[in-house]
Amino acid sequence: MPTPQQAVAAAKDKVLTSAVAVDLAHQALGQITEPLSVGAHLGARSEGERVVTHLFECNLAGYRGWHWAVTLTRPPRARTATVCEMELLPGAEAILAPAWIPWADRLQPGDVSRSDRLPRRETDERLEPGWEATGEQEGDVVGTDALDFGRARVLSxxxxxxxxxxxxxxxxxxxxxxxxxxxxxxxxxxxxxxxxxxxxxxxxxxxxxxxxxxxxxxxLDHGCGAHSETDLPDQGPEWPVTPSRLDEAAMEPLGTDGTSIRDGRSQAEEIEAASQEEPEPAEAGDAESGDAPAQAEDSSDGAEQTHEAGGAAQDAEQTEAPSSSEQRHASALDAVAELAATAHGHEDAPRAVPTTLDELEAQLPFGG
Structure with a gap:
């Protein structure tokens, strides 16, 4: 689109900006394109003395933002305009190809492989002339040592x-x-x-x-995890070890058949052995009799026989272990008598001595 200054300058020429000149420019475009592809008149701009360009909208598909341009001129003091040139120009919204870049400038450092060959650049600002032999032996040796064997060019x-x-x-x-x-x-x-x-x-x-x-x-200020002095901190074991909450010394290992793994005896044998080790309460009459030494000897002999007999003798004694009802009754009477004697001083009236087993169990603290 023409600028306001260009439009004002073009309007000064009445012949080139008249309606007849606009119609002449529109008809001239019909010689190079379809009439329907030429749109409305957009304006005029001055190109110089007695030279004006008229702009028309372009209706061609795919040319959005483009416009037709027809340049008119006239001879001095003439009243008739003539067509100079016609063209299709891009506008501000036109889609254009990128600017042309010379082939030598299109290559980028990443585009060149090891097998490609680059042309020599005589004027490379990255390089400067190197050392050249002068024919003097001493000077050549010094230059060779300083500039690395006389390369043609070195880094600037x-x-x-x-x-x-x-x-x-x-x-x-x-x-x-x-x-x-x-x-x-x-x-x-x-x-x-x-x-x-x-x-x-x-x-x-x-x-x-x-x-x-x-x-x-x-x-030198770069870094990575493969440094020669780098080491991983001690993070401990992957699976933390926690102390056991069970007292293994108080546990009894048992086999699948209930037999103790430590002593080779079952739980029933362990219970029976523990009950046999406890002394049975002696009767009052037996304690005063003179048969106590004999009973001690009999018990020691019985213990030795039990130890020698092994598991078979223990099974046989287990069947004879339950005492008779008469012995239970006598032991219960002795226990009640002792309880009555100790509680006599604390009670006002003495209790009757039970004569049957049912009466005894009724008076016991845990009876009922």
Whole structure:
């Protein structure tokens, strides 16, 4: 679209901006395109003295934002306009192809492989002339040692600065992913091979095969988890060991048949043995008689016979172990008599002595 200044300058020429001139420009476009592809008149702009360009909307499919341009002119003091040129021009909303780039400038560093060959650039600001032989032996030896065997061109100061900045800002510099989590920097790593020359104080080469930067130039403030002095903290066992809450000394291991694994005896045999070890209460009349030594000898002999007989004798005695009802009755009477004697001083009236087993069980504290 023409600017306001261009529109004002074009309006000064009444012949080139008249309705007749606009109709002439519209009819001229019909010679190069379909009449329906020419839209409304958008305006006029001045191109110079007695030169005006009229703009028309473009209705062609796929040309949104484009417009037709018809340039008119006239001779001095003439009243008739003539057509100079016609063209299709892009506007502000037109979709255009990118600007043309020379082939030599289209290549990027990542586009070149090891098998590709680049053309020689005579004027490369990254390089400067190297050492050349002068024919003097002493000077040639000094130049060879200083400039590395007389290369035709060597890095210039700008080339060194560009390379250093590119390496430092890349994936092997201090801002790479994971560097902040590293234990230490490459400056203190034993796998760092220092460089020679002006880059020695900033870069080195990684020589650790376990590192992600192996064989690459890294900055001294770079870092990774494969540092030579890096170690993992002691995190303890993967499965924590907790002390047992059971007292194993008080537990009795049993087999599937109920037999103790320690002594080879069943639970019933253990209970019977424990009951036999407890002394039975002696009767009052037996304690005063002179048969006590004989009974002690009989009990010792019986214990020895029980120990020798083993499990078979214990089974036989188990069947004879239950005492008769008369012995139970006599023992119960003795126990009640002792209880009555001890409780006589605390009771006002003495209780009747039971004469039957039912009366005895009724007077016991746990009876009823």
């Amino acid at each position: 100061a700008e080339g060194v600065q560009r390379a250093a900045q590119r390496w430092y800002d890349g994936d092997h510099g201090p801002d790479a992913d994971g560097v902040r989590k590293a234990h230490a920097t490459c400056a203190t790593c034993g796998f760092l091979v220092p460089l020679a020359g002006p880059l020695r104080n900033v870069f080195g080469i990684c020589a650790n095969e376990w590192a992600a930067d192996d064989g690459r130039v890294v900055s």
